[in-house]
Amino acid sequence: MMYGKLTALSGKRGELVAILLEAVQQLEDNEDCYLYIVSISDEDADSVWATELWKDAAAHAASLTDESALALLQRGRPLIAGVSPIRLKALGGKGF
Amino acid sequence: MMYGKLTALSGKRGELVAILLEAVQQLEDNEDCYLYIVSISDEDADSVWATELWKDAAAHAASLTDESALALLQRGRPLIAGVSPIRLKALGGKGF
Structure with a gap:
C-alpha cells in the first residue's frame, strides 16, 4: 500500500489529475494492481493523492516500464513540483 | 476517501491492529463502506493507518453509531495516543 502525495505546480493540479486518471485506465487489465485511486484535498489546492x-x-516497478505508462509519466513530470510517498504494509481489511 | 493515522501508545500497535481488523469484519456487509484497509509502516513502530x-x-457517521462498533471503539480508545486524519475526495481510479 502506498499513498503518493504529488504536489503540482501552481494551477496545474487539474492537468495532473487528468493524466493520472488516464494512467489508471491503462491499469484496468493489470491484475497485479489492486487499487489505484486518485484523490484531491480541499485543504491543499496543489496536491493530488494516489492511493495504490x-x-x-x-x-509496481514493472508497470513503470510499460511504454504507454512512460509516455504519461513524461507528460506528467513537468507538472510536478514534489513527490512524497508514504509506504505502508496492508495487513487486511475490506476492498482488496 | 480518508487516511486515518492512529498513533498507538508505545508497544500497543499490535493490539490496536487486531481491534481494527475485528471492526472491519463487521463492515463486510455494509454496502456503503467501499474500502477499509488496515496498514502499518516500517518507518514508524507506533502508527496504524486506516484507508477508508x-x-x-x-x-461513515452512521457506522459509528452501531453498538458493536461502539464497543470496539471503547476497547481501542485507551490504546490510542493520537489521531491525524487526512481527508480527501476520491475523483476516480481502479478498485472502488
Missing part, C-alpha cells in the same frame, strides 16, 4: 495497492513491489 | 472510502460522510 499492488501485488508486490516488482509488479 | 465510504459512500458519503453520513454513511
Whole structure:
C-alpha cells in the first residue's frame, strides 16, 4: 500500500489529475494492481493523492516500464513540483 | 476517501491492529463502506493507518453509531495516543 502525495505546480493540479486518471485506465487489465485511486484535498489546492495497492513491489516497478505508462509519466513530470510517498504494509481489511 | 493515522501508545500497535481488523469484519456487509484497509509502516513502530472510502460522510457517521462498533471503539480508545486524519475526495481510479 502506498499513498503518493504529488504536489503540482501552481494551477496545474487539474492537468495532473487528468493524466493520472488516464494512467489508471491503462491499469484496468493489470491484475497485479489492486487499487489505484486518485484523490484531491480541499485543504491543499496543489496536491493530488494516489492511493495504490499492488501485488508486490516488482509488479509496481514493472508497470513503470510499460511504454504507454512512460509516455504519461513524461507528460506528467513537468507538472510536478514534489513527490512524497508514504509506504505502508496492508495487513487486511475490506476492498482488496 | 480518508487516511486515518492512529498513533498507538508505545508497544500497543499490535493490539490496536487486531481491534481494527475485528471492526472491519463487521463492515463486510455494509454496502456503503467501499474500502477499509488496515496498514502499518516500517518507518514508524507506533502508527496504524486506516484507508477508508465510504459512500458519503453520513454513511461513515452512521457506522459509528452501531453498538458493536461502539464497543470496539471503547476497547481501542485507551490504546490510542493520537489521531491525524487526512481527508480527501476520491475523483476516480481502479478498485472502488
